[in-house]
Amino acid sequence: MKAVMFEKFQEAPRLVTAKDPAPQPDGVVLKVAATGVCRSDWHGWMGHDDDIDLPHVPGHELAGIVEAVGKDVTNWKVGDKVTVPFICGCGSCSECHAGQQQVCLHQEQPGFTHWGSFAEYVGIHQADLNLVALPDSMDFATAASLGCRFATSFRAVIDQGRVSAGQWIAIHGCGGVGLSAVMIAAAAGANVIGVDLDPAKLSLARELGAVAAIDGREADVPGAIRDITRGGAHVSLDALGHPVTMTNSILCLRPRGKHVQVGLMLGEHAAPAIPMPRIVGQEIQLLGSHGMQAHRYGAMLDMVSSGKLNPARLVGDRIALADAPQALMDMDKFQSVGATVITRF
Template sequence: MRAVVFQGAEEPMTVENVDPPECDDDGVVVETEACGVCRSDWHAWTGDWDWIGLMMTPGLVFGHEPVGRVVEVGDEVSRVSVGDRVTTPFNMSDGTCRHCRAGRGNICEKSVPMGFVQFQPGAFAERFPIRVADQNAVKIPDGIDPVDVAGLGCRFATAFHGVAHRVDVEPGDTVAVHGCGGVGLSAVHVADALGGRVVAVDIDEASLEMARELGAAETVNPSEVQDVPQAVKKCTPKSRGVDVSVDALGIAATCRNSVNSLAKGGQHLQIGLTTGEEEGEVSLPVDTMVTDEREFYGSYGMPPHEYEEIFAMMDAGKLDPGRIVTETISLEEVPDVVSSMDDYGTVGIPVCNEF
């Protein structure tokens, strides 16, 4: 089958013929219909994340925001059948550890990141496998476009889990989103759907315009202000700061700006992962966080059962992940789209739907 193959850090990826995945007894094999192209693919392509134990080796097939039709089913699988349309969390879980049993499969003790390790290839390919399918294969309701499902992928799912479950966004709360790439725009959309009053922060006017279309009430362009946190606070009642602030990019500046945008008792949500510049370490105003009782939360992916909430909100017209999809591409275009993300010029979510 054809697949996009990683050749080494910052080396051009190539489309090659590779062996199709085998079906494990507890797994399924899926014929790919669509797969989002994520900034995490760019991180992996550049060689980031060795500081968290991910070492990308040549031969990897990336792609972790997939949807497709099941074509093979293992003997031990009971919940999924041939012909079902499915997606999967990118951080696959085993369903048995203490976190899985508590409904937090996204932080499974044996979590496997799809497309970032050799034994779990990704979906920039004609077919992809899902391990422990009764746990990880999520059936898609009828009538939902595969491109929209790929759009909710890693970025939308992570934003939804973070904004809806990790922090407390109530109707009328003020929410700042720092960085309006795919995950940031997803956070804007989710926060607006939950009744938050959103302030979107980005240096790109096209991204800010899209944020406004997705519900942002105010926008701040850091290139046009001297003090980003103060500019954000001016968008809130009595300039007290926001109730929730999201760093959806992961660089040191956006993380600190997010924490410093908070009101007393506010909650910071970290979604963006750092780059080689930070290597996982960012200095923060700890004393102010203590005296103001600001809280710091992380969001990593989403447990499988929360997809049902997203589908219900989609059915009710409250969420529309497809609005964040800005282009569809072919498998041959994936390498160039991934490598182009180094200039932060991508607006919204690109999705590959031609294999």
């Protein structure tokens, strides 16, 4: 198969011919139809993830067709149209038994713990637990964005933030995750404020339902949010993953508000200073959000089918596999409006 591979961290990946994967007894092999280029992939290429063994094929936002099925798989057959959460549960640990596969104690992640979807084929383990059937009407580029950005945002807003109608929610960073969160929070009836440095992204945030947009270069972003909300946001998300956006997210909250950390903070930002006096004095809740379980996709897909959510609006550039190395290396320099998706292999 054709695949994008890197043999050393921070050195240019290249397009290679690699051996086709074979399904594990409990797994499947998918023919990749679309896969997103995500900032998490960039972190992996930089060497910020300890799970990666070299040489490595990145890619974790994917959708495709079941190509081969392991002998112990009962729920899936060749030809099924599917996606998969970027965190795949083991099915055996205490967290999986509790239905919390997103924090599985023995999780596997395509593109991190094993070769991923920047390739024509990818292997997925525990298929009966981890695969998600896709509607026939959904195109593969849209479906590829569900496994990381959109599903992660859905869980962050709905399950972790527990946003409700009429609440104020601030979204710091209007990239793929942030814009997804804007759309989802607006669909839930919240009053959404988008924060970003890019006017085009702020404009799209308004189109997706944000009632206000703030330039992140303002001298006092938390103060601006507290003014708009007359006291502070009920919920705030750091959708980027940076000490500045994290701090702004915490400081913009009203007493007993919820900060949800969605953006990864790795490398030099792995241990940021946290404004603890505000957290203690105003009883601020700090919550992490890490993907979403396969069994929760039904609620999200029902909102897509009903027209309340339209993830297709968040698909940006569609590129070829051969373009993926440059797109990956550029993730920390420039991000287009909408998700970049590999659709040609």
